[in-house]
Amino acid sequence: MSDLGPLVPRRRDMHPVPYDPDYKTSVTRSPNWPLLSMESTPSEETGPRFGHSMLGPLDNNLILNYSRDPEKPAVGERILMHGRVLDDFARPVPNTLVEIWQANAGGRYRHIKDSYFAPLDPNFGGCGRTLTDDQGRYQFLTIRPGAYPWPNRANDWRPMHIHISVFGHSFGQRLITQMYFQGDPLIDRCPIAATIKDRGQLDRLVAPLDMSMARPLDFLAYKFDIVLRGRRQTMFENKLEGM
Amino acid sequence: MTQPLDTLIETPSQTGGPYVHIGCIPTFAGIEGVYPQDLGLSPITDGAKGPLVTITGQVIDGTGWALRDALLESWQADAAGKFPGQQGADPNVTGFCRFAADKDSGEFTLRTVKPGPVPMRGGGLQAPHISLWIAARGINIGLHTRVYFEDEDNSTDPLLARIEQKNRLPSLIAGKTGEGEYRFDIRLQGEGETVFLDI
Numbered sequence A: 001m002s003d004l005g006p007l008v009p010r011r012r013d014m015h016p017v018p019y020d021p022d023y024k025t026s027v028t029r030s031p032n033w034p035l036l037s038m039e040s041t042p043s044e045e046t047g048p049r050f051g052h053s054m055l056g057p058l059d060n061n062l063i064l065n066y067s068r069d070p071e072k073p074a075v076g077e078r079i080l081m082h083g084r085v086l087d088d089f090a091r092p093v094p095n096t097l098v099e100i101w102q103a104n105a106g107g108r109y110r111h112i113k114d115s116y117f118a119p120l121d122p123n124f125g126g127c128g129r130t131l132t133d134d135q136g137r138y139q140f141l142t143i144r145p146g147a148y149p150w151p152n153r154a155n156d157w158r159p160m161h162i163h164i165s166v167f168g169h170s171f172g173q174r175l176i177t178q179m180y181f182q183g184d185p186l187i188d189r190c191p192i193a194a195t196i197k198d199r200g201q202l203d204r205l206v207a208p209l210d211m212s213m214a215r216p217l218d219f220l221a222y223k224f225d226i227v228l229r230g231r232r233q234t235m236f237e238n239k240l241e242g243m
Numbered sequence B: 001m002t003q004p005l006d007t008l009i010e011t012p013s014q015t016g017g018p019y020v021h022i023g024c025i026p027t028f029a030g031i032e033g034v035y036p037q038d039l040g041l042s043p044i045t046d047g048a049k050g051p052l053v054t055i056t057g058q059v060i061d062g063t064g065w066a067l068r069d070a071l072l073e074s075w076q077a078d079a080a081g082k083f084p085g086q087q088g089a090d091p092n093v094t095g096f097c098r099f100a101a102d103k104d105s106g107e108f109t110l111r112t113v114k115p116g117p118v119p120m121r122g123g124g125l126q127a128p129h130i131s132l133w134i135a136a137r138g139i140n141i142g143l144h145t146r147v148y149f150e151d152e153d154n155s156t157d158p159l160l161a162r163i164e165q166k167n168r169l170p171s172l173i174a175g176k177t178g179e180g181e182y183r184f185d186i187r188l189q190g191e192g193e194t195v196f197l198d199i
């Protein structure tokens, strides 16, 4: 049972619809024609690997990684975001790169195109990255991002959210998603969240408050587990040279 | 009733949004000093074997407008058809590149070596190709496609062979515009729509 086979096909019905008129930008950026479906090949089953040597000690600490000065932490509600990266078969995905980005506590991104009048925090950049450990675990120390308005329908607001990018070990596992926060009333009004039509699937993007990982007098914690496509494991796969 | 399957379901995707560059290529986005440099600046290092190629193009929406906010990633084999990490792979090919559409022109550029043919699991070869993944605002789940090359033999490639409408084949084949230079436009929707992959 050691040969790794093809990637488990994506369940597209468990993902957002590509075309959704309530999310206006998707209307002109979604393919009209069906995707070409095919069993994965080595091109999708391999993928880039990143090593610890690439990471700096503050890479997963968004409270300090911009100012680099313990006297100048980012403003906001301090939180630990943590969880595991698993595959379809509940196997941990170790040593995989997780990247996050987010608005500051006022709901403003450090980006030339973000003109929202919530102020920039001089001590907050808004990006972080880490590698999962041998159990697939990851952690970020950050601040809770603010909700923000965006130009879509007349009065649309994004719920508080953190963007997440995960690599896995195969290019075909590549995933970008968003983490929402338990209890945020804006989730139910968000046309981007609503591109996911299966409510149970959307609920999987809502991180619960996790007091077991909160540190008294310091930070709260939210847990966010991520599941990537797995690779079939059977004795019936033809082993490919070098893989 | 049956036994439970106990398999998990993949976490649903969400759009990368307009600020995907902050997370993936922060220096490009103007956020300096958090990382020494952005990830995936080049898929090759000095001494990579094989012919150097430059692929330029745009990501074009259903109205004909080139996206200024697209983020692309590429993944490929080396000139011998081996992926990084495989035995005997070219140590100067990292295989992975991140690049963005230009904020003014929408044009992207990928400089790399041309990959060799890649073996299939059950035998047979795939024609030389580079895998692409596209993320942007309005794209709710990242789009996979491939770049093949006009001046290679693509006639027996198993993926291209599965495309029933042969008039769509050119959407996956980079056109040669000069020595080592290719053009590859990606049309998200409408006339000439690129073949995207569920793979």
Ligand SMILES: [Fe+3]
Pocket: A103, A158, A161, A163, B017
């Ligand atoms: Fe956002």
